[in-house]
Amino acid sequence: MRELYPALANKTYFNYGGQGPLPTPALEAITASWQRIQELGPFTTDVWPFIEQETARVRRQLAALCGVGPHRLALTENVTSGCVLPLWGLPWQAGDALLISDCEHPGVVAACLELARRHGLSIHTLPVLQLCRNTPADRLEAAVLEALEQRLTPHTRLVALSHLLWNSGSVMPIAAVADRLQQHPRQPWLLVDAAQSMGSLPVEEAAAAADVYAFTGHKWCCGPEGLGGVALSERLLEQAQPTLIGWRSLRQEGSAGSSFHQDARRFEVATSCVPLCSGLACSLQLLTDAGSPEQRLQQLQARSSQLWEGLQSLPSAHTLLQEPPAAGLVSFTLNGHPTAEVVEQLGAQGIWIRRLDDPDCLRACTHITTTPEEVEALLAALRSLN
């Protein structure tokens, strides 16, 4: 399988959570799609069925992975668009509160800050990072629910919580959180950043339970950059007006006065790059062929456990988590080695991990394409640093 990914041929790669490698068949599918569009179109009656086919196919695939009907799945340019676009059209009232975990991506937090500024909302923090660091895995769900309980107020109108935390690598109990929010008098919306979970975990249960479950195709799904999606709940589709509006949002694209699509397409905008749909469809098929989501999680978890265990025997290393991670993200620090320097020194050897700002740490990701030898090579390189 590794032979299909040219990015893996000349390096030891652990940045799947930043961007996944694009398999050659997906690049070929992208190119073939462009050639077909030129042959049939690019703007002719002959090309519309092809464009509809390529778009509908990837929508169906992504919706199936999310366990929702295709009518609940909007295609987006990236995970941020999926997270943020639906928020701007919700019926906010001044005084509403947003409860945002302390492990959310800065892009999403910045968007929420601006949303709050304009609508007079307040922002509260749901502290989960320390829980992840200190709580045994089998008690984490209860601890997160308890923290949620303490921070919910009668004004809480939205909770933002990633499915797989991008810094600690912990899996959040999204379905249980959704259940709890349904008991709240205001039934707060649940926004889930699925940047790290989609393609690495089984996501059906969480995606179907969230109001906004936004992901990208270019990380763990190994699709091309520039295409993602968002699964939206039925109630959100009813309650949220589109904000970034274009011909794809409209039920009749030629008529500005026509209503918006009732389904998730109301959050799609205008012309986007159809060949990316062909590429992502191919990448997703390759993953599906490699095993069920559960099987693939087991595989990548075997490698992250190997790395986590290896780090325990490295005297200078401290893993963020006290136990092997639930998925493929391993975060750690090295005493006496500034994180930026470690990234640089490993990079010079063709070994690629990244650093994070908050908390200041190193992060290595393992996917189903990661080999035991790669993990050993990383551990050896860490051992021999200066």
Added chain:
Amino acid sequence: MRELYPALANKTYFNYGGQGPLPTPALEAITASWQRIQELGPFTTDVWPFIEQETARVRRQLAALCGVGPHRLALTENVTSGCVLPLWGLPWQAGDALLISDCEHPGVVAACLELARRHGLSIHTLPVLQLCRNTPADRLEAAVLEALEQRLTPHTRLVALSHLLWNSGSVMPIAAVADRLQQHPRQPWLLVDAAQSMGSLPVEEAAAAADVYAFTGHKWCCGPEGLGGVALSERLLEQAQPTLIGWRSLRQEGSAGSSFHQDARRFEVATSCVPLCSGLACSLQLLTDAGSPEQRLQQLQARSSQLWEGLQSLPSAHTLLQEPPAAGLVSFTLNGHPTAEVVEQLGAQGIWIRRLDDPDCLRACTHITTTPEEVEALLAALRSLN
């Protein structure tokens, strides 16, 4: 030059205003860009300079075409995003009025309707379609300015007017309109949909005069679908907050509390498809190599005039304009032939034009790749309809 465009090899193509044909070197540049990203990255310190280079190059090219500094140019997914995104972050006051021409694209109009609904704005129409149909070209500028004069009120806060009208094919006096708006006590913002002008007309003067000059690369520039841009005025950059916010909007991408970029990047969002930048850069270079914007306009206008003249001698044909068009869009109707049927019948012969809803008409576009023989073929096909 035509040999570079596979879409033109097997058809007689007049839908440049819908989507331009992608030249083979641009597709090769896209593929090479993806291969280079896989070789260097996709997420490594080694790949960042390449990504910055490809993004900065197309930003510089587009800014130069617009006659503005690169700091005023934001890259967008499509023309709608460029038109609409900056609007949501402007300091609207209830009662402000939007003055929108009656020739704007339904996507932009729908976005303005929703903006007005949420902020309590009123919408007024600037009627230009009839002026285009009835006014000699040398008096059109004065007529448009007069219509503007009549519709401006003390509450007018924004004027939306396309540079090259997508239905009639008339060129609007954008710089003169901008001058007039500067005299208005409230100095209304000028939003210009440049979907049809960018790549077909010299746009420097208009783009530098507008507050929002939004275009796509996939129509007259013959770039890949999914990448466009918007030139923003200095005052708009000061006055408008970003709305769809992601890591690319932030001055420090790792910090949600950091301020937004002061320059146009504040309206960029998150990960997009970098290989599209490589492709558009190539397509733009091919156009530049073919001649100056003025020379290219002359070329495509020679073909649109040929078509317009030919239509005059066709008894059933009525052109929307009384004179040959100022650019490459020719709109017309055929007595006794419903527009949808004409499109279908021509398409069956491999000749591609499109129909528009408002006004119900046919539209054929000529670009610098259009040959006199193609125009004759279209005229012959129209002549022999039933």
